[in-house]
Amino acid sequence: MADHVLLTTLVASALPHLLKTLFDQQRPDRLTVRGHWRGVPFSGKRFDAFPSGHAVHVGALASAASRLPGRQRNIAWLVGAGLVATRIVLLAHWTSDVLAGLAIGVLTERTLRRFTGYGPDRDKR
Template structure:
């Protein structure tokens, strides 16, 4: 134990006072960074021409039709078959299905965003600040896409109250009991929403990975069917909603010229350069 640690141990009041001082400095820095970022966004908003519109509504309508078709055609047969999946497939499904939990995505991205608001940016060179801003912005995009879509679905599934496959024998595939317990929270799938949002974000950042990202999102969602937690329509709805929300969030960022711009076809695409440096230099 060094001299300072010993002094702090022997003087709890002094240690508490030091911690309060550190807390005040971090709080002041957080507020200062929030104000600076708000000013940055206002300048970006005036700099970027917001001449685009959301074009995902047609896709959303088509998704609803697909979900209804899948529910009518597949949900009952899959519900009846749920105890008969091959053991090897089930083993892999149980190993992979929890990748759809959002914690492993939200915790690191949330920490990066929080760190971005707590550090003193003035001590870094302009180029370093630019790189840091890109990382914080990318983390914020993924955090918002996964986090908010997951929160919306968590509320929706309790409001809808669809019985999970565990109740199939007694209640069937289309029994609803809103505002009940977790076994009546099947539609849509939260794990699938996380997979859809995350892999859609990957596909927007890296267009060449669109097909493998789609395959991974659907496969991870389908593991929820294999383990008996959801019906196929729950998974399709979750993946589609998560992907749609990631698209919508990318358009929001594109409106400020951060991370993305809007292509002629209405899709958000990654900006080759974020053009943030001259704004950061003013900070």
């Protein structure tokens, strides 16, 4: 389990950086006539909105947590949802960037299960 989570974390860390070199999605405009909206500082490079790296991490790790007992699994998803919601509220990412990041994270973790043996089929071995 630890090996799977470590590999998932490493891949989820590198993947958003790779994807941001391929996609030039502009971040939401936080500037208003009176300055930054609600005092929000700049968050990363202007054209690095897609995908949300935070959302990729949350999607991957919460997907791995799906194997935990119900209460722990639900806490992982709840905390993760709160974290990625801040990315939208702070205007660091568009909602689509966050949703895509979550999906990419989940797909990444589920793909890595094939290489690490982590998942429901592991108990049958």
